[in-house]
Amino acid sequence: MEYRRFGRTGWQVSEIGYGMWGMAGWTNSDDAQSERSLDIAVEGGCNFFDTAWGYGKGKSEQILGRLIKRHPNQRLYVATKIPPKNMKWPSKREYKLEDCFPADHIISYTEKSLKNLGLETIDLQQFHVWEDNWAEQEEWQRAVEKLKTEGKIQHMGVSVNRWEPENVLNTLRTGHISSVQVIYNIFDQAPEDALFPLCRELDIATIARVPFDEGTLTGTFTLETTFPKEDWRSTYFVPENLQASVAHADRLKPLIPEGMTMPEMALRFILSNPDVSTTIPGMRKPQHVQSNLGTSDGEGLPQDLLVELKQHRWDREPTAWSQ
Numbered sequence: 001m002e003y004r005r006f007g008r009t010g011w012q013v014s015e016i017g018y019g020m021w022g023m024a025g026w027t028n029s030d031d032a033q034s035e036r037s038l039d040i041a042v043e044g045g046c047n048f049f050d051t052a053w054g055y056g057k058g059k060s061e062q063i064l065g066r067l068i069k070r071h072p073n074q075r076l077y078v079a080t081k082i083p084p085k086n087m088k089w090p091s092k093r094e095y096k097l098e099d100c101f102p103a104d105h106i107i108s109y110t111e112k113s114l115k116n117l118g119l120e121t122i123d124l125q126q127f128h129v130w131e132d133n134w135a136e137q138e139e140w141q142r143a144v145e146k147l148k149t150e151g152k153i154q155h156m157g158v159s160v161n162r163w164e165p166e167n168v169l170n171t172l173r174t175g176h177i178s179s180v181q182v183i184y185n186i187f188d189q190a191p192e193d194a195l196f197p198l199c200r201e202l203d204i205a206t207i208a209r210v211p212f213d214e215g216t217l218t219g220t221f222t223l224e225t226t227f228p229k230e231d232w233r234s235t236y237f238v239p240e241n242l243q244a245s246v247a248h249a250d251r252l253k254p255l256i257p258e259g260m261t262m263p264e265m266a267l268r269f270i271l272s273n274p275d276v277s278t279t280i281p282g283m284r285k286p287q288h289v290q291s292n293l294g295t296s297d298g299e300g301l302p303q304d305l306l307v308e309l310k311q312h313r314w315d316r317e318p319t320a321w322s323q
């Protein structure tokens, strides 16, 4: 496993981190299998775990708390998130700070997360939705600094809404934020335009989330792929999205180097960018953990393939189904 500096925190985090949404919210999760997968990841050197209160109303945080107890001698970095008070994802331009993150809510949900995790302090707390027009409002800034002073959190980050990588730029300049979590993968290259350069300038860490485009970039989806009604992906991969996603993924198939898989190419694309501090694939199955950790060998992808993959950038606008 290769490690990277996590912005101004100075932490050395594994470049393959761990996304913990699926195991506490998607259908067909098996807790014993998820816990085994997490243990394999720790044994393989993964030390950065991304969870949220919103992933099963604390269930994912509790799974992470148990992992930390099972590995008391490992330094595992914990990143979690505060849900918006109105429990609506994503936020919209018209939402006010008090609809989503009033000070008492920031404090009380951090306390709930500490309890779920069984910890005295959270390495990285994050806002689970964000609007950049809240940047200058002192209420969130004061609450964040209070949590830091009391030692309940070490650092604060923002997780930006899907396909809105620039809806945070002014907030990053306030000095209260140490990391940004953003969708970045072969399709979603827009963070390279303004977000990554600003993070470089301000020494803010970047967490590249959704490396497989929620599954499209594993290359396993077809036009016949369906999800159970109670799985959020049934409302995300609506026919319009599924058809376009499968078409975009199919265009990548001829580019996969011999001996490589599409998930491997997808992760290596992300790791080839030094502006990325860590990427956090969602994984519940041991074989996925093993294969994903295996891409961290410092080799990335050949330059000509990277140039070719740049052509597969796919800019999308938030829609009614994009969540």
Ligand SMILES: NC(=O)c1ccc[n+]([C@@H]2O[C@H](COP(=O)([O-])OP(=O)(O)OC[C@H]3O[C@@H](n4cnc5c(N)ncnc54)[C@H](OP(=O)(O)O)[C@@H]3O)[C@@H](O)[C@H]2O)c1
Binding pocket: 018, 019, 020, 021, 022, 050, 051, 081, 128, 159, 160, 161, 181, 209, 210, 211, 212, 213, 214, 215, 218, 263, 264, 280, 281, 282, 283, 284, 285, 287, 288, 289, 291, 292
């Ligand atoms: N608003 C936010 O802040 C926000 C939103 C979305 C996601 N996130 C974070 O980002 C993380 C990653 O995103 P995500 O989980 O939504 O999507 P993702 O990482 O793009 O895709 C996860 C899917 O890929 C599959 N997979 C993983 N490795 C694979 C491999 N080697 N071969 C084939 N399939 C593989 C997983 O299967 P299995 O699960 O069956 O192993 C799962 O179905 C989340 O877990 C969460 O921590 C944050």
